[in-house]
Amino acid sequence: MSAAKGGYTGRMLRVDLDAATISVEETPDPTVWLGPRGWNALIGWNEVGPGVGPYDPENRIILSAGPLVGTCAPTSGRVVVSSLMPRGYPQPMWASATMGGYWGAELKYAGYDGVIVQGRASAPVYLLIEDDRVSLEDASDLWGKGLYATQRTLKERHGQQHQVVAIGPAGENRVRFATIAHRLKNAVGNGGFGGVFGAKNLKAIAVRGTGGVALADPAGFVSEVQRVWQIARGGIGGVGQIDVGFPMVACTHGCTVRCGARMEPLTDHYGVGTSYKMSLCVDSSWARGSHPEYRGRLQSGEELHIPRPSGLGPLGTNVGSLVEDLGMTTWVYDTWCRYFSALEELGIHEIEGEAFALDDPEWWRQWLTRVALREGLGDDYAEGLARFYEKHPVGPRYLADFIEDAGSRGHGWHRDGRAMEPHPSP
Structure with missing residues (x-):
């Protein structure tokens, strides 16, 4: 394929942890494989043979970003992660999951559409990507640390603009529902991909890029982005940020709504004043009760009232x-x-x-x-x-x-x- 054209860089990194080598190869043709999910599956099909388990060195784990990642296209911050899924039962299976945040955009700015990882390092390492400078670094001081401390340490070591994906102790110990996570709330986890990183002795991937994303028709692209925004702002759904009295930071590159869109004003149960409730993204039919859990006040002076949600909210x-x-x-x-x-x-x-x-x-x-x-x-x-x-x-x-x-x-x-x-x- 032609490199650096139409949103793709045309390059992928291959990291062989057995040999401690790093190479660059062409991105599979996206016109045939329809982007990251397809080419990740192609690599898995060709390279992961029968009988290979998710924690075996022969397994691959691939992190790829599509053509819109790193652009101003709305909701374009997703990264596709694919591997044999440890949580698969009764036997592991090939699966893909996506993760938001800024890591995928930074990978594109560094000049890569994806990273293919194979083998197993002899000791804990992390992958450092800084444009064309790519290296495996000692992670012995990070092994055993939580996700927050790991990301903080790598940013302090290499720069605050580096974007990091990492695993915590659960991934190191190959827990079957361990995550690979980025920042505070961006993760792929339900399949247990963190355990694949752990089995490979790979603690994290830190990336910093100074390039950009090539567009075939920049003016036409920007015009289309503006058109999509106009559509999104009208109609029943509506996209935008509800004013909750303080700034809301986007949680992912290309986010359209920021998390304020999950907060709705409503009259409280006593009919006096205004509260806010959190509109959950997941069906709450399994919630253990519906009593209020969090209370406080916004900077505007209004009371914040978030009913007890499902999941970990009650705790x-x-x-x-x-x-x-x-x-x-x-x-x-x-x-x-x-x-x-x-x-x-x-x-x-x-x-x-x-x-x-x-x-x-x-x-x-x-x-x-x-x-x-x-x-x-x-x-x-x-x-x-x-x-x-x-x-x-x-x-x-x-x-x-x-x-x-x-x-x-x-x-x-x-x-x-x-x-x-x-x-x-x-």
């Missing part, structure tokens, strides 16, 4: 941040809380002598840490519910099968424009 932001810092998908709480709650309804209040305390944040804090570090029974929990049940058949089998399946189907409704629906349907 507070500290436990939610711990899950992210350990490098696990927040669906781990949803999955296991559903299972434990169902067992309690059946009169079962413990597993292997360990009692549940599902409304106690400290109990969850200890449980999550044991899972990430694979300590004690946490080693079996780290395998995921389906595999855990094979060793510890507590409760009916159909319960474990259904809840594991529901948890592995996590879907962000904002991806297809239905975030503002009270209860998005499939």
